[in-house]
Amino acid sequence: MLIDHRNDLARLSLQDRRRALAPRRGVDFSSNDYLGLAGSARLRGAVAAALERGVAVGSGGSRLLRGNAPEHEALETAAARFFGTAATLFFASGFAANAALFATLPQRGDLIVHDALIHASAHEGMRLGRATFVAAAHNDADAVEDAIVRWRRDDGRGTPWIAVESLYSMDGDRAPLAALAEIADRHDAILLIDEAHATGVFGPDGRGLAAGLDGRENVITLRTCGKALGCEGALVCGPAVACDFLVNRGRGFIFSTAPSPLMACAVEEALRIVADEPDRRARLWAQVAQAETLLAPVGVGVTGSQIMTLPVGDDGAAMAIAAAVQAAGYDVRGIRPPTVPAGTARLRISLTLNVGEADIAGLADILREVRA
Structure with a gap:
């Protein structure tokens, strides 16, 4: 059984599909922490208060x-x-x-x-x-x-x-x-x-x-x-x-x-x-508007949501572009089958309040560069 698993892992490596865990690095364009609440003071305070009361x-x-x-x-x-x-x-x-x-x-x-x-x-x-x-x-x-x-x-x-x-x-x-x-x-x-x-x-x-x-x-x-x-x-x-x-x-x-x-x-x-804080959504939608303006000219699809995609098609090409963007300091992930249908590999760009206007502009610049 273990030998079979090792063989399967070897096949995944040969196909460049073997996954591995890695530490977080780069500007966050891949998480789902859309409103930036994961590290918020109010959430930390709520947990601390709960611990305090037992x-x-x-x-x-x-x-x-x-x-x-x-x-x-x-x-x-x-x-x-x-x-x-x-x-x-x-x-x-x-x-x-x-x-x-x-x-x-x-x-x-x-x-x-x-x-x-x-x-x-x-x-x-x-x-x-x-x-x-x-x-x-x-x-x-x-x-x-x-x-x-x-x-x-x-x-x-x-x-x-x-x-x-x-x-x-x-x-x-x-x-x-x-x-x-x-x-x-x-x-x-x-x-x-x-x-x-x-x-x-x-x-x-x-x-x-x-x-x-x-x-x-x-x-x-x-x-x-x-x-x-x-x-x-x-x-x-x-x-x-x-x-x-x-x-x-x-x-x-x-x-x-x-x-x-x-x-x-x-x-x-x-x-x-x-x-209580509708301004978080307002700031996120301002980011979406900025991203649509800056990223659409480099091929990113406008979706009307905080999730945007750069269609590539070929698995290898999608992962190569993602690697280049990550090397430049932007955490954008390549998505390929079986997560998405065959022939639809893409970069997934997630907009969150963990990034600023300069980060979005910088991402647009690096995408323009790696796709030139």
Whole structure:
């Protein structure tokens, strides 16, 4: 078994695909800390205050044993109020939450129609679940409806589930949520929306692109806490029955040690920050406008979001450009298959409040130089 693994690693090395962990270096154009909250004084203060009043570092067990702390419940109550949903459930990570959601809620006889570019965590959950699943063309609402109609025509009798990301992390484009919500209503379907990269950045008070759909009985959203909120974990937001079912049937929830109560305190404070400090979003959008002006002339695609891409196509060329940009002091990463479809390798440029105007101008200059 170990020999097989070594051989596989050797093959990855020959294909220049072997990954390795490396320390952070260069100006941050690759993280998801969009609002610069990860190192913020308010988050540090919230954690310090929680420690001072005796909040434990560890939970000590799963939520269904002795791991259910008052801080978890306080966060879930605050998050439900903030997002306008009947209930929320706190998970240790977005991957864990998505996997549990897809593996648990859709049942045998149901159909999941998912966007072709949906996150790997959703695929993991679908493989573990009981429902049939099928991909629909990216951001094509008609393709989603056609899949449901075909399934019904072929005697599909369960519940259709429509699964999308509101803002796609590798492309920076948005799902047609309004059209998908209408399709869900027409076909008695449930709409699952991953708001990982929209939470904190879009919508009133940073409540995301799905803010207008929250509170509906047929909408469930996932808000991760490790991106614009600067923390860790994820919140499943939706009807109380969905969260209760996850507590009772979600193996990824039942058999996992509960997240740190300290992190629950931090996430609750992060929600307050995004509501209290709208200037963070204003500064981020000013950065987006500057980046669109300076980076579009060097081939970077304008997406109308904080995630921008430089299409390259060839894997080797994308990684070579990324290496040159990193050598110049800018942390921009090359993205290639299998993370993105074959032939679509690109540089992913993430805009955060960890950089300034001069950094964006400098990135534009180095991209112009390496692509000349």
